[in-house]
Amino acid sequence: MSDMITAELVDLDLSADTKEAAARALAERMVALGRVTDLDGFLADVAAREAQMPTGLDGGIGIPHCRSAHVTEPTLAFGRSARGVDFGAADGPADLIFLIAAPAGADDAHLTILSSLARQLMNSEFTDALRGVGDPAAAAALIRGDEPVPPAGAASPDSVAAAGAASPTAATVTAGAGAPAGAGADRRDGADSGTEADSRTEAPEQPEAPGQPEAPGDVEASGRAGEPAFRIVAVTSCPTGIAHTYMAAEALENAGREAGVELTVEPQGSAGFTRLDPAVVAAADAVIFAHDVPVREKERFAGKPTVDVGVKAGINRPAELIAEVREKAARGEVTAGSAPATPVERAGDSHEGYGTKLRKWLMSGVSYMVPFVAAGGLLIALGFALGGYKVDKAPSVMDHFLWTQADSWGALLFQIGGVAFGFLVPVLAGYIAYGMADRPGLVPGFVGGSIALTINAGFLGGLAAGLIGGGVVLAIQRVRVPAALRGIMPVVVIPLISSAIVGFLMFVVIGKPIAEAQKGMTDWLNGLSGSNAILLGMLLGLMMCFDLGGPVNKVAYTFATAGIAVAGPGDAAMKIMAAVMAAGMVPPLAMALATTVRGTLFTRTERENGKAAWVLGASFISEGAIPFAAADPLRVIPASMAGGAVTGALSMAFGATLRAPHGGIFVVPLIGNPLLYLVAIAAGVCVTTTLVIVLKSLRASAPGAATATGEDSAVPAAAETAAKTAAEKKESVAA
Template identity: 60%
Template sequence: MKVVAVTACPTGIAHTYMAAEALEQAAADRGAQIQVETQGSAGSAELSTADIAAADVVVFAADVGVRDRDRFAGKPIVEAGVKQAINDAAGLLERAADATRQESADPAPETEPEDETSGTAAESAPGFGSRLRQWLMTGVSYLIPFVSAGGLLMALSYALGGYQITDAPPVTEHFDALELASWAALANQTGQAAFEFLVPVLAGFIAYAMADRPALAPGFVGGAIAVTTGAGFLGGLVAGLLAGAVVVGLKRVPVPRGIAGIMPVVVLPLLGSLVVGVLMFLVVGQPIAAIMAGLTAWLTGLSGANAVLLGALLGAMIAFDMGGPVNKVAYTFAVGGLSIATTASLEIMAAVMAAGMVPPLALALATTVRGSSFTPAERTSGRTAWLLGASFITEGAIPFAAADPLRVIPPMVAGSATAGAVSMGADATLRAPHGGLFVLPLVGGPLLYAAAIAAGVVVAAAGVLVAKRIGDPTGLDRTTAA
């Protein structure tokens, strides 16, 4: 069996490449040939036309929309999330083999219409819920670089010039290369410029995932209108979905052959932007803005037990799938609050980052304290996890969770929930959306914040070590198993 595969996750860092490695290993084990295209942050060579033509089946292991998927039209396609590829690549390839056998036994007639979202008949397409998740995660994946760049620049500006740097005059009017305050103002204003793109980028690439390039302009326009009307991140989500749906609908309208050539570059962006503009300005923009105002008031009023419970919930979500969709929902919620910049929203950002550092740090500690409970490969991963955890890269815990999910994930959820709750209870605040322990000097209440992280790490590490003492369900000797 010849297989071509594409792997992609929202951040394009860990899951993307781990899924590719798992598929390659599973293919080698069953004697299949596989070529994998990793649509991640580090990039990879695209699958060649010859590789695709020679393939018997296509595997998409992706939590976001696969780019240029029309290349695979006419091929049987099997779709799954990246976690399924990591945890059960052999099962995914077995599904691919079944799809190949079914295609050979019952080839579709040449006149049978194909679904736009797959290369085979419509019944093989993923459900609406799966596609909706992919559309939203695509928007988030393109959003993250703007969040990281803008947030860290703003954090740097606060470190250099204090929080009052936001009152500095525009650098176009005053900039002195010999003044530290001028450089701080430059970093702050550049970071703010990056943040102004957050909602339009989110909306634009949700629309792109739904309807390809013709939907980019309507999506960006809808996102910009969401900012103008005060609808914020929630408005951006709605604008992206509206733009994608409008362009998908317009694509289905039959047009004369002479006009078809200009539809993607002129007609669809024009009409899509117009329709989305009308809907956002006149129909949904203001109601969503009212919802956002209510959310802001609710966050501002959080205190005491309610704040602690919210911190625990967000912490648990962060650790639940360690970089997956649930993790990204919690992270995006926290990042969205940075645009509000209330005390409560800054406390939420601090709690989410504290919770995200716990799983890798806890597993690194566990492998150090009792290495005999882990395989040699896990002990090696544990040494790397120290740096990954300190850098707020929760995906550093994935190798452990993939190998032993029932005994790793629950303790990690408990530890991250503890860190989130303690951080919220301590009123720690954070304006940077990334950076981990390296932005600790920028935290409001850094000592209590460090204590919150330490508490979460201890709870998670102790939990996983206790769980490891309860018989090994695989029957392997953890000290020697590879």
């Protein structure tokens, strides 16, 4: 790490107030040394990584980091803030900030050194020394490992440096700080990492040299009264595989030593990973997954009690995870094939309530269903546009297709779209079950969803089939089975039993009542008229604009698409689809208009986002308003809901219809009463724009208050230009 950080890359008086400003200040030092070639491009990569998951850690640490094509060599910059900078940690702002810049093709050696730093951050003596150091050169030396970490109560790093102590290698210092030498994960042999004595428990003794074999009696000592210790294997990983991956590994290992268990970790980082010895995995009593990206070769851990959480849980509460997985082992709970959660939509950690887990399971199904809705719906709409309103009566294109006739092409698109629509309910059910029980849930979920279509249970039947399929698989996974059967459980036993149970319940027990409920709801929708239809449009508009692409928005959207996902959708269903799409277009279009009309009420970044929001809103992408809602939710969200309600009500009142489930203004030719439909959208946009401007203006004009952007104070006219220029420089990182 000797070349990775120097005194020029250290700022002990970092004055930034935001994480963007802190990243910019440290990145500018990298640019000055030629380590970064494009400041804005690099900061955009840092911001993209930050958007995946906050990089703040408990204990006052922020570690923004990324891989970037704009980095010439692996570089580390360090800043210390007296006021603290919010990096999203649960315990508050960070005062120790490390900006890690790795080239897009960084070699393994450099990345393993970076992982060693991440492990050092779990050592309180190391962080305390950084908080007390008074010279940039000494801070850089401490981080590089040129100076040993002083034990608690010892002299400061400055005095150590002045004493001219011998400088061990970076790897030795890392090992002395409680982390493995240099390569971190690469020295895992499956036996020593969970049983070696913690070198920090007895300060007067020197730490063991890296790679020194432990004493023969150490393993036995870790047990209770001569019994073998409880064995746990763990896997850690994060999106970039540089920092959180190794910090979680270190935290779990430390907690394992304190709990008296043998805990061996496989960090799956950017530098690759060394697979745990199969014998160690086979001998393990339990498994912990602390990850934010899919665990590689997850099937190796089949048939063992498992805890599956995000990587930050492994850093913040490792002792709880160890206790939880030991309780599961005591109860005999095992998983077949992999942990009971998906890489995309995990059910969450053990502290989440069933309501939260249910929402995630349902959103898992909806997220996989939406592409089928968009593709199939647009193909059907194009089929009607080319082939006319009778295209649904056309014969199969396998029997009759003329290359030169538009009707034939319309029939082709319509029939392809119909096939895509046929997957909606099975995909919804299958991936709800997948969200609950991972791959073993797919078979019963898809089978149950297909049965729901067969018995005309529709969308409601798919929801029920998915939840039942996932629940049945989870119940089967809790059953103790002989070791000889564990290998065939995920591919034979679970699909067979779960499909039979789900099929029986759907055909014989609950299928008919759900089908009747589905028919009743359809009849009720078809009978809506007058004030009832307007109220429904208002409610759907409120839901579409409440969380801008979140769960409530998706409920309204799924409700609408389910109505038109049939061979002959009714007029009421198409009116609902039109109202939902119109309301979803309002928030981004209104924010774009507001930034154009009263740009002084918005930051430069928001004004730039406003330009993109024109296109996003016109394309029916409600998420285009999220940056505005995140910055000022108390004004933007209520204003958006008001405009969405107006648009939804007017669309229903005007009797606008829509066969396509997506497309925005690009499918206006397929809309019934298109001119009045555009009037409804324009009315909602004007309402939201007016409310946002009024609310932000009231905030800006409050006595002694800053403007709505929070960046331009009420300054005299003579200083206004300079203030805006300074503010725009601060914000250019986000732009």
